[in-house]
Amino acid sequence: MPTLYVTAPPDAAPDLARALVDExxxxxxxxxxxxxxYRWDGEVHADESEEVLFVKTSDARVAAAEERVAELHPYDTPCIERFEPEAVAEPFAAWIEDSTRPD
Structure with missing residues (x-):
């Protein structure tokens, strides 16, 4: 089960999270x-407020989730990283599969 690591401004994070789950x-x-x-456009930006989003998705939906985050995200270059855990508890993995299955 992949997990996406995404950072977003606090005012955008709730809508991003909700859209990914709703869809x-x-x-x-x-x-x-x-x-x-971080460094952006040659300047260091220090102590900026953000939220980290840990997006639990399935192998079948990870690419679509990455694309949707990129579409909805307010940053020009959003942080979207994929973690591929080697071990996931089977009941949790089954729940993710079921919850991300298209209607």
């Missing part, structure tokens, strides 16, 4: 507040 591209999205420091 069955994710079974669950955990949102965690964070502070980020």
């Amino acid at each position: 069955r591209l994710a079974a669950c999205v955990n949102r965690v507040p964070c502070r980020s420091t």
Whole structure:
């Protein structure tokens, strides 16, 4: 079961999470507040508020979830990273598969 790691501004994170779950591209999205420091357009931006979104999805839906995040995300270059866990508890994996199955 892949998990996407996405960062987003706090005002955009709830809508991103909701859209992914509503559209069955994710079974669950955990949102965690964070502070980020990064370089953009040659300048260092320090102590920026963001939220980390952990997007739980299925192998069959991960590409569509990545595409949808890119479409909805307000950043020009959103952080979208894929984690491929080697082991997932079977009941949790079955729940993700069921929750991301298109209607």
